Amino acid sequence: MLTTIIYRSRLCNSVAFKEIESMVAIANKNNELKNVTGILLFNGIHFFQLLEGPEKVVKEIYSTICEDERHYNVVELLCDYAPARHFGKAGMELFDLREYSKEKVLQAVLNQGTTRYQLAYNDRALQFFRSFVMGNYNANYFEIPPAESWLFVKDESSVSLSQPHGECTFAFQPIIDPLAGEIIAYEALVRTLSGRSPEEFFSAFEGDCVYKADLESKRTAFEMARMLPLKNKLLSINLMPMTLVKMPGAVDILLKDLAANQIVPEQVIVEFTENAVISNFDEFSAAVKALKYAGINVAIDHFGAGGGGLLLLSRFQPDRIKINRDLIENIHKSGPQQSILLSIIQCCRLLEIQISVVGVEKIEEWMWLESAGIEYFQGNLFAPASLNGLPAIAWPEKKTPF
Ligand SMILES: Cc1cc2nc3c(=O)[nH]c(=O)nc-3n(C[C@H](O)[C@H](O)[C@H](O)COP(=O)(O)O)c2cc1C
Numbered sequence: 001m002l003t004t005i006i007y008r009s010r011l012c013n014s015v016a017f018k019e020i021e022s023m024v025a026i027a028n029k030n031n032e033l034k035n036v037t038g039i040l041l042f043n044g045i046h047f048f049q050l051l052e053g054p055e056k057v058v059k060e061i062y063s064t065i066c067e068d069e070r071h072y073n074v075v076e077l078l079c080d081y082a083p084a085r086h087f088g089k090a091g092m093e094l095f096d097l098r099e100y101s102k103e104k105v106l107q108a109v110l111n112q113g114t115t116r117y118q119l120a121y122n123d124r125a126l127q128f129f130r131s132f133v134m135g136n137y138n139a140n141y142f143e144i145p146p147a148e149s150w151l152f153v154k155d156e157s158s159v160s161l162s163q164p165h166g167e168c169t170f171a172f173q174p175i176i177d178p179l180a181g182e183i184i185a186y187e188a189l190v191r192t193l194s195g196r197s198p199e200e201f202f203s204a205f206e207g208d209c210v211y212k213a214d215l216e217s218k219r220t221a222f223e224m225a226r227m228l229p230l231k232n233k234l235l236s237i238n239l240m241p242m243t244l245v246k247m248p249g250a251v252d253i254l255l256k257d258l259a260a261n262q263i264v265p266e267q268v269i270v271e272f273t274e275n276a277v278i279s280n281f282d283e284f285s286a287a288v289k290a291l292k293y294a295g296i297n298v299a300i301d302h303f304g305a306g307g308g309g310l311l312l313l314s315r316f317q318p319d320r321i322k323i324n325r326d327l328i329e330n331i332h333k334s335g336p337q338q339s340i341l342l343s344i345i346q347c348c349r350l351l352e353i354q355i356s357v358v359g360v361e362k363i364e365e366w367m368w369l370e371s372a373g374i375e376y377f378q379g380n381l382f383a384p385a386s387l388n389g390l391p392a393i394a395w396p397e398k399k400t401p402f
Helices: 017-033 055-067 102-111 124-134 198-202 209-227 241-246 250-260 274-279 281-293 309-315 335-351 363-371
Strands: 002-011 037-042 046-054 071-082 091-096 150-154 168-177 182-192 234-238 268-273 297-303 320-323 354-358 376-378 394-398
Touching: 002 055, 002 124, 017 037, 017 091, 037 124, 046 055, 046 124, 055 071, 071 124, 071 335, 091 102, 102 124, 168 209, 182 198, 182 209, 198 209, 209 234, 209 241, 209 250, 234 297, 241 250, 241 274, 241 281, 250 281, 268 274, 268 281, 274 281, 274 297, 274 309, 281 297, 309 335, 320 335, 335 354
Parallel strands: 037 091, 182 234, 234 268, 268 297, 297 320, 320 354, 354 376
Antiparallel strands: 002 046, 002 071, 037 046, 150 394, 168 182, 168 376
16 A cells, blocks of 8 residues: 655755755665655745655655754645555655746656556645645745744742632633733633542532532632632633533522622633533523623633534634644644644634634644634643642743844
């Protein structure tokens, strides 16, 4: 079985093009030996390469290429499988787009196609070539500076509370706008008294008692929030949609608990996970009405993780969505993830839905997402959730110059 990988990348400013030409001569021999085709396009700044051959060697060569310091911002655009080669000749060929017209380069690439398996006009690999040569979508290939351009400096915002009385406690994690240096909200995450996960906390309850525990735990969250210096920040809490259905007067209870802790409903975001919403959509719709009538904001958490995705947005538009880590992990390297994120961003922009991203761990992930227009971030890169308190926040500062 043949594997095709297509990526694009950027030449390092410090590397002379002559170096690339001599690299190609070596790569040509290496590829030929391993029965791999490498077609490399260069437009003066960016590379675009197709690698094709047996899966194991193609993946090995690609991972060596990813580590090559002569280029950076390597983004995989396509990884596909086929019964036969698109391109007949193993080796490596370089096409310098500055030397030939677009049409000539495309024709030359087509000429490389195997005669038996003529490249179809709508073949994805060929369409990627076409887009690169024509300069389509350049605006979506973000120039991400190296991670070393940033310094993360911790502030002194950490606060500790004594553990509350009752059945549970909370860890608080900030949602921030890193470049504006602003804290937007704190999410209160339920924990067992020994600091264990929400799953462990809820596993102690059976049947509808889970919903009672869900609702009652919020009183503890609000009491803790009152003791923390949240000021005018938003407070995000998680709720199961069925809690609002199964617990009579649930919204009134929430409002009473909020008032008792001097928190106004407009300051609160209730997060529902996408999965829970999808499986109980009718109940969820009724519950959400009651929250919105009370002035409480609604967010969909783990957006993109539950299979609801854009279909869910067609049926219900929350104030905010929180994008799950699954969709943004190593996003700086993945063309498919980038395309999905860009379409979610575009869709939310048109619907005026605010987006935040959860689970950001790498500088490059954050930088790609910032370049794509995301402003609000939550994740260990900035601050982990802090049990019984607020964590210190590590704010990014640009090292100068870079
Ligand atoms: C844009 C670009 C494309 C490359 N393409 C190939 C290729 O198709 N085949 C290859 O063997 N090396 C290619 N290389 C070079 C590899 O990164 C690496 O230097 C080479 O495989 C030698 O690796 P080694 O020193 O670990 O043996 C490319 C490098 C760059 C910057």
